[in-house]
Amino acid sequence: MRKYGIVDTTFSRIDMGSIAYKIIKNEDEDCEIVRYTVPGIKDIPVAAKKLIEEGCDGIITLGWVGKTALDKYSYLASSIGIIIVQILTSKHIIDVTVHEDEADDEEKLKEIAIDRTIKHAKNLVKLVKEGKNALTKYAGKGLRQGYRDAGEID
Template identity: 70%
Template structure:
């Protein structure tokens, strides 16, 4: 009997790009034998409980997909959500990859969409590597200047 890997995808209705749908597609492509469970909540402050519930339902790793507005209040909300996601990881000893797009990352909406899709795609692959291949899976990539949402920065020799 083989081990069935279960991935969690938590996204929000506040996001302006359907990152959850993309994450599910990428995870299924990278690990066709895995199962994906999706949980959609209103906003980023709801992501920690969604991640925790996904883990409690059997998920071996979770990707959270959030969108942060431009105001200072939005940034404080993200800080609270980020602390919550870190707490979930520590409580459960399970990876929760926080993928967040901040509206002030780009003025152009098309560029914001590109950032969201690239970041989602790359981190979905990272989640699969961690869950399927184990805790050493990303070690060969350490120090490579890899970026999500942007072109890779590259190594400094």
């Protein structure tokens, strides 16, 4: 049985963890999902590592970044930590992050968060179920998460 991990934060302004859970379960009915909620983005790397050590085949991390320079530095530290965990464990960790300065209004931020979470949860399931070539057919298509696809250039 495949096992997925979801790491989310209390700082997020949308419950992206519940969205990811529903999508993963819909895409892979015969799986186990473990959710681990931490305070903020700098706590994400260790939570992801712990879930991998508990047998998760892949992880989706769901973070929210404020508008200040300090917030952005915190995200950079978290992102580097996530990358290190991926390298050390050879497991996919799909980093889904919403930045408060991506949109001026809260409704648009919500749309971005939901779209990004749904699309990346599906990407994680494909990678875990089908392996390294699961996304190859989508290469060069200009696909985006959180926004409309950019499309390919002929």
